[in-house]
Structure formats: structure tokens, C-alpha cells
Amino acid sequence: MIRNLILKNWRSYEDASIGFKPGTTFVVASNGIGKTSLVEAVRWALFGKIEGNGHAAVRVGAEVATAEVELELPDGKVLSVERSIDPKVRGIPGPTVRSDGHTLTDEDFGRRLNDAYRTDPAFLAGLTMPGLGRDPAAPTTLGLAEHLGRYYGIDGLKGAADRLGVLLKETQAGIRRIKVGNAATAKQLEELRETLEDAAGKVSVAVTKHEILQARLVRAQERERFESALHRWQESRDAWAEGAAELARTASREIGRDVPVEDVEDTVEHHVGDLTQQLETVRVEIGVSQSSLSTLTGNDARLSAAHDDCPVCRRPLDEAAIEAAHQANQQEIELVRSSIQELEAKAGTLGAQRDRLVAVREAWRKLPRPGERPTPPEDEDEQVASALLAAKVAEAFEIVVKARTAHARAEEKLAEAEGADQAMRDLGRLFRREAVLTVAVNTTTATLNNLLAETVLPLAGEVNQRWKTLFPGRGDVATDASGDMTRSIQGHSLPFGSFSTGESMGATILIRLLAAQMATKADFCWFDEPLEHLDPDVRRRVANILSRATSGEGQLRQVVVTTYEEQLARHLRARDEERIHLIDVRPAT
Structure with a gap:
């Protein structure tokens, strides 16, 4: 049972600690005060279940909301279970569970709940802490049949029936596929084999033609490359011949x-x-002449400097002799200068001629040579342009592709036909298997249903007895193993969906209370506003059932009911103050 609930920043509760006692507790307050928030918080802390993503539970202005529950197990041990909601964190966070100073993992916590209450946490959540709201979920949503199978150890039959059902559906699907397929007769198979052989022959012919055309195209491209090279060579040769x-x-x-x-x-x-x-040679002669000119020029200067004696033989000279010597020396100088000028002119002519011939030699050496004449390819084909052959090659390739595609389709059809032919041979085997599986499924399901019907009989009987007390004069109510309920009216069965609001609420309360006591070890059961919108007589009867649910010899120790029917709750409290408690939720809480 729940001993204490601690809330931090949970909706209207900033920091609250609320204790709960054994017996029936009515949590009373007006609408919108926070009764339902308590059920929501306990459900979140224990089972991690909340409407939507739960972000709305975080108090305005806070970043994280936390709900912590002190859970006393049937063996007396106490678990502290805490779980937070942080809008910044995606997914459902695991709980922080402590017991005797030790921290339990999420898996250990689930096993403790399962061992303590003899049911898995998912069923326990739906049974003891249902979803919020006044409209009760149909009893069929509890998963009662699955729980009864586990509780009484017959869930293996359910698993076997399910596996057999899957095998049966697979077998029936295989039969349908074979039936809708085309069965290939021996004649059809032979026709398909002939078609495949013909397609293979067309592929061979198309490939051979394509290869021949491809080879011709290669030779034509080589010939065109030769013709182009020959043309370039001829142009180069003509240019060389013209330059040469x-x-x-x-x-x-x-x-x-x-x-x-x-x-x-x-x-x-x-x-x-x-x-x-x-x-x-001319340059040497110029050098010799320039040397002679220098000597003559020097002699003439010495002759001018001499007064009475010859500068060479030292003989006495008169004016006439000196003048004659000057004239003779000047004549020789003029002759030498004239010779030098002629030699320099000759050297210029020879140098210019040599430079022109050197230019001719260099131009000759730089003149591009045409090289060897290109060698023609060996080609005996008819002269056809490569562009035309390329178009023929492309056309031949398309024919190859189509032929290969037809061949592949023929192979596929033959394989399908052979598979279908084999499948038709297997059809008899599948029919026999279907018959065996049908018998197995029906037998296993019937056995399971019989066992479940037997297991649910005590529960169904108790529900019917309580129903008659709650709704006298409204006929019997039948409950099957799935939790589905029907009401008998003048020999007709009224489905649960046609029950009135009061009837559906009463039936749901009965089956939850009785299932908790008779088919689990659950010692607590919470209800959110089950009394609202019921007519007064039904409201009083439902409230009486809830107030007395923990007074029997069963293991149920705690029932918590949220309601704004405060007057009724206080009346029940006054009748039994020891077993019935009141928690008055106010805005200051």
C-alpha cells in the first residue's frame, strides 16, 4: 500500500508530503484544486505512466517536477520510489528505488513488484492505478485473460495457441498463393523451354553481329586516323619543301x-x-697596314722635329731636303690609309655575306622536317565512314540489349513456371498440414478457453453477486475471461458499451476490486472521481462498496478515492472513523 506521497513542483503542489493509511481514504476538494494530480503523481512514480509527455505536470516557473512514493509491500518491506519529469530530457526516465539503504535497478524493481503482487507491473498499473478521468476504461483493456493465464500457470497454452495460429495463417497464405498462381502444365513448360532456347539463339546472333560491326568500326577509325595523319604529313612536307x-x-x-x-x-x-x-686574312692585313701607318706617322713627326740633321742617318739636311722628305712620307701615309679603307670595306662585305649565310644555315637547321611518311593500316573492308558504322554499332547494341532482356524474361518465366509446377505438387501436403494445424489450434484454444472459463468462474460469480446488490432488479451480469461484461435483459445480452454511466462505473469498480483480491496479491487500489455524475442512489451504493472494500478478510488494505462529493465522504467517515479517512485538499496544501 501507499504510505506517503512527496511532491515537488508538481502542478499546484510546490512542496507537499501527504500520508495515506490503511482502509478507505476519500480525497475531497472542489474541482481544479489538485485531487487528480495526486493519482497522476503516484501512477507516474510507480509505473512511469502519464498522459501525453507529462510536461504539463511541471509547476509553472519550475524546471523539474518530482514525485516520490513510499510503498509498503505485502511482506512489510518499504520501497522508496522517486521519478522526475524534466522537459529538457527526452523519453521516460527510470525510477530511483531504495530499499533498506540499497538502490534497486529498474529491472530489480519490476521483479520485486511482480513477486510481491503476483502479476506484472503493466497489469498492476491498470488494475490498481488506472488512467485519469471520469469515463472508466472498459474492463477488456485490463488484459485480464493474459493475467489469469500467467496467474494460474496456463499462459503456455496461450503461447502455443498463438504460435499454432501463426503457422496456420502462414500455411493458409501459402495455399492461397499457390491457388491464385498459374499452374504450369508439362506442355506449357516445354513451350517456355523452347522460348528460352530461341531467345538464347537470338542473343548469340545479335552479339556476333555487334562484335563484327565493332571490329569494322575500330578499323574504320584507324583508317581515318591514318588519312588525317597523312594529310598533316603532306602539309608538313610541302611546307618544308617550300621553305627549303x-x-x-x-x-x-x-x-x-x-x-x-x-x-x-x-x-x-x-x-x-x-x-x-x-x-x-683581311683583318690581319688591316693590322699590318695600321702598324705601318703608325710608323710612318711617327717618322713624319720626328722629321718635323729635326732641324739640321736627318733623324735617321744624322746627315745634315737643308730646307729643300726636309720638304721633299715630308712629301714622300705623306704620300706613303696616304697610300697606307687608302689601303686600310679598302681592306675595311672588304672586311665589311665579307662579314655581311658570312652573316647572311649563317642566317641561312640557322634557318635551314630550324626548318621543321616532315618525318617519315605514315604507314597505312591493313584494311580490306569496304570504305565506310566511321560515323555511319558507329550508328550501326549502336543499333546492333540495342538489339543485343533487347535480346538479352527477352532471354532474361524467358528464364524468369520458366523458373516461375517450374516453381509453380512444384508448388502445385506441394499443395496436397499444405492441405494436410492446414487440417492438422486447424485441429491443433481449435483443440488448444478450446482447452485454453475452458481453463480460463474455469479460472474466471469464481471471479465472475462474485462480480454478479455484488452487481445484484449494487443494481437490484437489473438482471444478472456475466463476465468472461477477457474481462468483457454483458447484462441480461429479458433473455437478451446487453454489451458493456450499452451500459449506463453508473452501470459501467459500478461494473468497472467491481471487477477491479475483485480481480485485485482474487487473482493478485495487490493490497491497494486507487480510483479517480468514480462517484461523479452518478445518480444519488447509485452514488451511495458505489461509495458504500468502496468504503467497505478493505474491511473483509482479503489482502486489500487500502482504497483511495478522489471526489468532490465531500458531504457523502464525511457521512461515511462518521460511520466508521477507524477504517475510513478523509484528506481535505486545499490550495494552501
Whole structure:
């Protein structure tokens, strides 16, 4: 049972600690004060279940809301279970569970609940702490049949029935697939094999034609490359011949005789050497003449400086002799100067001629040679443009693709036909398996249903007895193993969905209370506003049932009911102050 609930920043509760006692506790207050928030907080702390993402439970202005529950197990041990809501954290956080100073993992906590209450936490949550709101969930949503199977150890039959059902559905699906498929007869298979063989032949022919055309295309492209190279070679050769002829004419003009094209380089080289030698000879003669000129110029200067004696032989000289010597010396100087000028002119002519021939030689050496004539490819094909052959190759390739596609489809159809033919042979085996599985499913399901019906009989009987007390004169109520309930009216069965609000609320309370006591070890059960919108007589009867639920010999120790029917709650409290308690929730709480 729940001993204490501690809330921090949970909706209207900033910091609250609320204790709960054994017996029936009515939590009373007006609408909107925070009764339902208490049920919501306990459900969140114990089971991690809340409407939506739970962010609305965080108090305005706070960042995190926390709910902590002190849970006393049937064996007397106490667990402290705390769980928070942080809008910044995605997913459902695990609880912080402490027992005797030790912290339990989420898995250990689940096992403790399962062992203590003889049911799994999911069923325990739906049974003892249902969802919020006045409209009760149908009893079928509790998962009663699954719980009874586990509680009485017959859930293995349910698993077996489910597995057999899956096998049966798979077998029936296989039968339907085979039936809707086309069964291939021996004749159809032979036709498909012939079609496949014909498709293979067409693929071979198409591939061969494509390969032949591809080879022709390669040869045609080689031929066109040769023709292009030959054209470039011819242009290069013509350009070389024209340049060579022009250089030969230039060399002929410089040398003074015709120079054949094939002899241009050797002839020019020879004449460049000869001109170089002649130029060196002329330069030597110029040097000798310049030396003689210098000597004569020096002698003339010494003669001018002499007065009476000859500067050479020291003989006495008169004026006439000196003048005659000057004239003779000047004549020789003029002759030497004239010779130097002629030699320099000759050197200039020889140098210019040599430079022109050197230019011819360099131009000859730089003249691009055409190289070897391209070798034609060996080609005996008909002369067809490569562009035309390329189009034929592309067309042949499309034919290959279509032929291969047809061949693949023929293979696929033959494989499908062979599979279908084999499947038809297997159809008999599948029919036999279906029959066996149908018998197995029906037998197992019938056994399970019989066992569940037997297990639910005591519960159903108790529910019916309580129903008659709660709603006298409204016929019997039947409860099956799934929790579904029907009411008998003049020989007809009224489904649960057609029950009135009071009837559905009363039936849900009965089945939850009785299932908790008869099919689990649960010792607490909480209800959120079960009395509201019921007519007065039904409200009093439902309140009486809830107030006396913990007074029997069963293990149920605590019932908590939220309501704003405060007057009724106080009346019940006055009748039994020891077992019935009142918690008055106010805004200051």
C-alpha cells in the first residue's frame, strides 16, 4: 500500500508530503484544486505512466517536477520510489528505488513488484492505478485473460495457441498463393523451354553481329586516323619543301651559283668557313697596314722635329731636303690609309655575306622536317565512314540489349513456371498440414478457453453477486475471461458499451476490486472521481462498496478515492472513523 506521497513542483503542489493509511481514504476538494494530480503523481512514480509527455505536470516557473512514493509491500518491506519529469530530457526516465539503504535497478524493481503482487507491473498499473478521468476504461483493456493465464500457470497454452495460429495463417497464405498462381502444365513448360532456347539463339546472333560491326568500326577509325595523319604529313612536307627551296634560292644568290636543295646545308657551311678564313686574312692585313701607318706617322713627326740633321742617318739636311722628305712620307701615309679603307670595306662585305649565310644555315637547321611518311593500316573492308558504322554499332547494341532482356524474361518465366509446377505438387501436403494445424489450434484454444472459463468462474460469480446488490432488479451480469461484461435483459445480452454511466462505473469498480483480491496479491487500489455524475442512489451504493472494500478478510488494505462529493465522504467517515479517512485538499496544501 501507499504510505506517503512527496511532491515537488508538481502542478499546484510546490512542496507537499501527504500520508495515506490503511482502509478507505476519500480525497475531497472542489474541482481544479489538485485531487487528480495526486493519482497522476503516484501512477507516474510507480509505473512511469502519464498522459501525453507529462510536461504539463511541471509547476509553472519550475524546471523539474518530482514525485516520490513510499510503498509498503505485502511482506512489510518499504520501497522508496522517486521519478522526475524534466522537459529538457527526452523519453521516460527510470525510477530511483531504495530499499533498506540499497538502490534497486529498474529491472530489480519490476521483479520485486511482480513477486510481491503476483502479476506484472503493466497489469498492476491498470488494475490498481488506472488512467485519469471520469469515463472508466472498459474492463477488456485490463488484459485480464493474459493475467489469469500467467496467474494460474496456463499462459503456455496461450503461447502455443498463438504460435499454432501463426503457422496456420502462414500455411493458409501459402495455399492461397499457390491457388491464385498459374499452374504450369508439362506442355506449357516445354513451350517456355523452347522460348528460352530461341531467345538464347537470338542473343548469340545479335552479339556476333555487334562484335563484327565493332571490329569494322575500330578499323574504320584507324583508317581515318591514318588519312588525317597523312594529310598533316603532306602539309608538313610541302611546307618544308617550300621553305627549303626559298633557302636554296637565298644561298644561290649569296654564293653566286645554283645550289641544289639537297646541298644547301653542306654548301652554306663550306662557304661560311671560307668567308670566315678570308675575313681573318683581311683583318690581319688591316693590322699590318695600321702598324705601318703608325710608323710612318711617327717618322713624319720626328722629321718635323729635326732641324739640321736627318733623324735617321744624322746627315745634315737643308730646307729643300726636309720638304721633299715630308712629301714622300705623306704620300706613303696616304697610300697606307687608302689601303686600310679598302681592306675595311672588304672586311665589311665579307662579314655581311658570312652573316647572311649563317642566317641561312640557322634557318635551314630550324626548318621543321616532315618525318617519315605514315604507314597505312591493313584494311580490306569496304570504305565506310566511321560515323555511319558507329550508328550501326549502336543499333546492333540495342538489339543485343533487347535480346538479352527477352532471354532474361524467358528464364524468369520458366523458373516461375517450374516453381509453380512444384508448388502445385506441394499443395496436397499444405492441405494436410492446414487440417492438422486447424485441429491443433481449435483443440488448444478450446482447452485454453475452458481453463480460463474455469479460472474466471469464481471471479465472475462474485462480480454478479455484488452487481445484484449494487443494481437490484437489473438482471444478472456475466463476465468472461477477457474481462468483457454483458447484462441480461429479458433473455437478451446487453454489451458493456450499452451500459449506463453508473452501470459501467459500478461494473468497472467491481471487477477491479475483485480481480485485485482474487487473482493478485495487490493490497491497494486507487480510483479517480468514480462517484461523479452518478445518480444519488447509485452514488451511495458505489461509495458504500468502496468504503467497505478493505474491511473483509482479503489482502486489500487500502482504497483511495478522489471526489468532490465531500458531504457523502464525511457521512461515511462518521460511520466508521477507524477504517475510513478523509484528506481535505486545499490550495494552501
